[in-house]
Amino acid sequence: MDLVQAIKERKSIRAFKPDQVHRETIKEILELAMRAPSWANTQPWEFAVATGEKLKTIQEAFIKRGGAAMQNSQSEVPRPYEFPEPYITRIHKMQAREMRGRTTEMKPEEMEERMIINFRNYGAGTCIYLLMSKNYFFQEKGVNCWGMYDSGAAVQNIMLLAADRGLGTIAQAMAVVYPDIIHEVLEISSDKLIALCIAIGYPDWDNEINKDFRDREPFDTLVKFYGY
Numbered sequence: 001m002d003l004v005q006a007i008k009e010r011k012s013i014r015a016f017k018p019d020q021v022h023r024e025t026i027k028e029i030l031e032l033a034m035r036a037p038s039w040a041n042t043q044p045w046e047f048a049v050a051t052g053e054k055l056k057t058i059q060e061a062f063i064k065r066g067g068a069a070m071q072n073s074q075s076e077v078p079r080p081y082e083f084p085e086p087y088i089t090r091i092h093k094m095q096a097r098e099m100r101g102r103t104t105e106m107k108p109e110e111m112e113e114r115m116i117i118n119f120r121n122y123g124a125g126t127c128i129y130l131l132m133s134k135n136y137f138f139q140e141k142g143v144n145c146w147g148m149y150d151s152g153a154a155v156q157n158i159m160l161l162a163a164d165r166g167l168g169t170i171a172q173a174m175a176v177v178y179p180d181i182i183h184e185v186l187e188i189s190s191d192k193l194i195a196l197c198i199a200i201g202y203p204d205w206d207n208e209i210n211k212d213f214r215d216r217e218p219f220d221t222l223v224k225f226y227g228y
């Protein structure tokens with residue numbers, strides 16, 4: 001697939017077919033994705049790939065713990081709790097589209113159901129967890145965001161390479177809100193932080209939710225040219 005087409009066609013997939021992605025395919029995607037640039041070629045990313053019973057154990061443990069997952073997130077990468085303008089308006093715009101014309105608030109049962117679907121990784125058969133060494137991320141003088149630029153580039157590569165292969169992905173903060181569960185099930189040492197989950201699988205294109213397309217802000221509100 002042409003790069004421009006992959007960028008245009010990639011979108012977050014929220015309904016997957018149960019089929020597992022072959023280990024070799026994931027390996028090939030990760031090998032290429034790690035061509036991403038990084039600070040002085042430090043390559044701070046690491047990945048843990050889970051499928052089958054291991055992934056099911058994680059999903060069930062998340063569901064059992066339940067709770068207002070996002071609000072009570074124990075995620076190892078500090079999450080944003082404040083959304084000043086213009087970000088909150090963008091979130092509201094997205095939520096309004098998701099409600100598809102419905103004006104009533106989401107009921108608690110609906111919120112719970114949504115959380116469970118997230119915890120089940122939208123039905124994806126495989127999850128790629130992004131890890132980073134805690135001693136590189138948390139430093140004496142503050143949080144080292146730079147390693148996340150590097151890792152973010154690798155994550156976008158994963159998503160575009162997946163699109164190229166007819167696979168779908170979704171980055172999920174929700175799937176790392178209880179990192180202790182992932183540490184335990186995958187036996188990941190406590191000196192690594194579990195930064196993000198990227199669910200990967202075969203999109204169920206018949207599901208209405210995958211017809212959703214999230215547009216972007218008008219170009220001129222975000223970009224300014226100088227000296228032209």
Ligand SMILES: Cc1cc2nc3c(=O)[nH]c(=O)nc-3n(C[C@H](O)[C@H](O)[C@H](O)COP(=O)(O)O)c2cc1C
Pocket residue numbers: 010011012013094118170171172173174175196213214
């Ligand atoms: C770091 C990160 C975390 C995300 N976490 C979640 C999540 O937990 N659940 C979810 O449904 N979508 C999650 N998303 C997907 C975003 O909502 C999505 O990327 C955004 O709305 C734009 O839509 P698009 O990816 O289809 O273009 C996450 C995206 C990123 C980059």
